Amino acid sequence: MPASPSLSPVDGTQRLHNFSAGPGTLPTSVLQEVRDELPVYGTAGASIMEISHRSADYDAVEQSARRHLRRLLGLGDDWHILFLQGGASMQFHQVPLNFLPPDGHADYVLTGRWSVKALREAKLLGTAHTAATAEDTDFTTIPDRDTWDLSPEAAYLHITSNNTVHGTQFSGDPEAEVPIVTDASSEILSRPMNLDPYGLIYAGAQKNMGPAGVTVVLIRDSFLARRNDDLPTMLDYGTHAERRFNTPPVFPIYVVEKVLRWLRDQGGVEAMHTLNQQKAALLYNRIDRTDFYEGIVARNARSTMNPVFRLHDDALQPRFLQEAKAEGLVNLKGHRSVGGLRASLYNALPMEAVEALVDFMDAFEQRHG
Amino acid sequence: MPASPSLSPVDGTQRLHNFSAGPGTLPTSVLQEVRDELPVYGTAGASIMEISHRSADYDAVEQSARRHLRRLLGLGDDWHILFLQGGASMQFHQVPLNFLPPDGHADYVLTGRWSVKALREAKLLGTAHTAATAEDTDFTTIPDRDTWDLSPEAAYLHITSNNTVHGTQFSGDPEAEVPIVTDASSEILSRPMNLDPYGLIYAGAQKNMGPAGVTVVLIRDSFLARRNDDLPTMLDYGTHAERRFNTPPVFPIYVVEKVLRWLRDQGGVEAMHTLNQQKAALLYNRIDRTDFYEGIVARNARSTMNPVFRLHDDALQPRFLQEAKAEGLVNLKGHRSVGGLRASLYNALPMEAVEALVDFMDAFEQRHG
Numbered sequence: 001m002p003a004s005p006s007l008s009p010v011d012g013t014q015r016l017h018n019f020s021a022g023p024g025t026l027p028t029s030v031l032q033e034v035r036d037e038l039p040v041y042g043t044a045g046a047s048i049m050e051i052s053h054r055s056a057d058y059d060a061v062e063q064s065a066r067r068h069l070r071r072l073l074g075l076g077d078d079w080h081i082l083f084l085q086g087g088a089s090m091q092f093h094q095v096p097l098n099f100l101p102p103d104g105h106a107d108y109v110l111t112g113r114w115s116v117k118a119l120r121e122a123k124l125l126g127t128a129h130t131a132a133t134a135e136d137t138d139f140t141t142i143p144d145r146d147t148w149d150l151s152p153e154a155a156y157l158h159i160t161s162n163n164t165v166h167g168t169q170f171s172g173d174p175e176a177e178v179p180i181v182t183d184a185s186s187e188i189l190s191r192p193m194n195l196d197p198y199g200l201i202y203a204g205a206q207k208n209m210g211p212a213g214v215t216v217v218l219i220r221d222s223f224l225a226r227r228n229d230d231l232p233t234m235l236d237y238g239t240h241a242e243r244r245f246n247t248p249p250v251f252p253i254y255v256v257e258k259v260l261r262w263l264r265d266q267g268g269v270e271a272m273h274t275l276n277q278q279k280a281a282l283l284y285n286r287i288d289r290t291d292f293y294e295g296i297v298a299r300n301a302r303s304t305m306n307p308v309f310r311l312h313d314d315a316l317q318p319r320f321l322q323e324a325k326a327e328g329l330v331n332l333k334g335h336r337s338v339g340g341l342r343a344s345l346y347n348a349l350p351m352e353a354v355e356a357l358v359d360f361m362d363a364f365e366q367r368h369g
Numbered sequence: 370m371p372a373s374p375s376l377s378p379v380d381g382t383q384r385l386h387n388f389s390a391g392p393g394t395l396p397t398s399v400l401q402e403v404r405d406e407l408p409v410y411g412t413a414g415a416s417i418m419e420i421s422h423r424s425a426d427y428d429a430v431e432q433s434a435r436r437h438l439r440r441l442l443g444l445g446d447d448w449h450i451l452f453l454q455g456g457a458s459m460q461f462h463q464v465p466l467n468f469l470p471p472d473g474h475a476d477y478v479l480t481g482r483w484s485v486k487a488l489r490e491a492k493l494l495g496t497a498h499t500a501a502t503a504e505d506t507d508f509t510t511i512p513d514r515d516t517w518d519l520s521p522e523a524a525y526l527h528i529t530s531n532n533t534v535h536g537t538q539f540s541g542d543p544e545a546e547v548p549i550v551t552d553a554s555s556e557i558l559s560r561p562m563n564l565d566p567y568g569l570i571y572a573g574a575q576k577n578m579g580p581a582g583v584t585v586v587l588i589r590d591s592f593l594a595r596r597n598d599d600l601p602t603m604l605d606y607g608t609h610a611e612r613r614f615n616t617p618p619v620f621p622i623y624v625v626e627k628v629l630r631w632l633r634d635q636g637g638v639e640a641m642h643t644l645n646q647q648k649a650a651l652l653y654n655r656i657d658r659t660d661f662y663e664g665i666v667a668r669n670a671r672s673t674m675n676p677v678f679r680l681h682d683d684a685l686q687p688r689f690l691q692e693a694k695a696e697g698l699v700n701l702k703g704h705r706s707v708g709g710l711r712a713s714l715y716n717a718l719p720m721e722a723v724e725a726l727v728d729f730m731d732a733f734e735q736r737h738g
Binding site for chain 1: 416486621
């Protein structure tokens with residue numbers, strides 16, 4: 001199994017080129033740090049998992065994560081940074097629970113499986129409108145901003161900025177009269193953001209930021225102030241904006257902090273955006289170069305994070321996956337609801353992995369084309 | 370800093386005797402296994418954190434955790450095992466959301482800080498009665514079972530079986546006409562349980578079972594069937610009883626699985642119970658032997674997991690903590706709301722740690738008594 005020198009094994013066991021859509025690949029250096037800090041973290045006399053979440057050692061980790069996130073995304077002092085649990089799926093409930101007023105409504109743009117789920121949870125609690133939907137194209141497009149049916153009275157507008165399952169992505173940050181709430185799980189920190197349109201940004205960490213088990217929620221203070229009264233304590237964003245209320249998911253946050261420092265060392269989100277565009281361009285160019293491979297989604301909706309494609313001859317797919325694996329290229333199968341192939345190109349996936357994939361795609365076409 | 374040979378350092382950095390109340394100490398062998406499986410897990414080509422939660426590799430881990438938990442606690446096929454997020458604090462909301470009927474009520478026994486919080490969340494949703502409270506003794510007692518004011522019409526009876534903050538514990542499993550819901554966070558797996566009285570058992574993992582970030586919920590099928598309609602998907606226990614709905618907290622569950630295997634190798638909960646009683650007896654006997662140290666709670670309510678005590682001369686406490694730390698005995702400070710000292714004796718804390726503590730207490734008394 002060939003692998004590049006920078007992915008050299010530590011344990012005699014090979015790290016492969018990992019295109020997993022999530023939980024996704026992490027920087028090898030981060031994993032080495034975690035390893036080095038077991039079973040004892042610094043001078044704590046125990047691992048980071050075994051000490052109080054109110055200890056100075058853990059507090060320094062969480063504050064550092066917060067500080068790096070603030071700098072990387074350019075979050076001003078009017079933004080709260082929350083480390084919650086339950087993933088995006090819990091946010092589908094928590095957002096309307098906090099912000100859908102009993103006598104009001106919210107607007108949702110449907111661009112895939114996850115936004116449909118988000119809308120469903122909002123409707124369990126109150127009134128939510130579909131402002132636009134790409135369902136008619138099987139979610140292979142992003143509806144034109146001009147066509148969105150938005151209400152200036154909506155409490156918020158909800159979007160899913162990158163659609164992991166379908167491989168589509170909004171181009172940049174849309175604008176609206178009302179605060180936008182975005183599920184940025186699979187694109188957060190992959191590009192600089194214009195924060196102006198947003199009231200709340202949420203992201204499960206396990207795609208571009210760390211391991212599963214922590215959800216980052218960024219809330220603008222003026223939006224937070226609009227939330228409903230008498231909320232369950234744990235689901236009230238205000239609880240967590242004010243103080244560390246209960247035991248946080250210590251280990252996932254600890255890894256996120258390392259990923260954020262790694263990201264800073266790579267040059268931050270600007271440098272990462274340039275690299276991510278190069279990675280995506282390399283793969284999409286290979287897909288488009290011949291008819292042997294086919295893109296699945298509209299070109300203007302293509303995701304830099306989760307390119308989806310298929311073989312013109314679908315019957316070759318099992319062989320593609322098998323031969324790719326033999327070359328050390330793994331987790332390339334598309335989502336079970338869509339089929340085909342998917343190569344997730346998150347921040348921690350290096351350019352050389354995409355080069356190896358493209359080389360393999362060339363060779364596979366030569367053998368089977 | 371003296372430490373016993375079995376706690377020998379791996380990295381040149383010492384593991385200390387860690388009496389943390391939570392997140393609590395873990396078996397050193399478990400941390401070694403985690404370390405050995407970084408940055409590559411088995412043949413996955415990536416760490417356990419970087420692969421799909423629907424992969425065969427991760428699935429085997431979660432199924433193994435489930436199997437061991439079932440065997441260790443003797444859970445029959447009529448019990449569902451759920452790995453959720455949000456800690457006990459989320460359960461304070463989720464339990465009444467699912468099981469408090471719009472036209473009914475639930476009973477709560479108040480034995481400390483956490484049960485008071487649980488009651489508060491239930492009251493946000495409906496009617497909840499205080500069946501008994503130890504508030505008049507500053508939660509240094511467990512109200513006699515005979516005095517509980519229980520209603521046979523209650524949807525459930527909620528208890529907190531071990532009170533981490535106050536250092537009290539129920540003696541065994543109480544009985545009631547209605548299903549009991551128990552917060553067993555700080556005593557689960559420390560003793561065999563009589564499951565008959567229970568409808569639901571919940572426990573944050575970070576005290577006796579693993580790292581923070583996963584909450585184990587055990588629900589009897591007949592109790593699950595009684596839940597309310599139209600629940601938010603993520604907060605409906607039924608969602609998680611039926612299938613793996615969303616991305617679970619992979620790494621915390623992976624560590625829990627290792628702790629459960631370790632526990633089996635120690636002889637299971639029966640052997641652990643014997644050892645835990647010996648550990649607690651050693652410490653309580655030392656506390657009681659002279660007037661230099663004082664127990665804080667009623668003798669018949671003393672916790673085997675979280676003994677709390679203080680120095681007769683309170684002014685000596687800072688020196689006690691300082692000298693203990695110099696001997697490698699750490700995290701002995703009582704909860705900020707109670708003060709004094711607390712030595713949490715969770716499963717993973719070895720007898721030799723208690724012996725070292727007791728030896729230190731003797732020496733400290735000789736020096737300062």
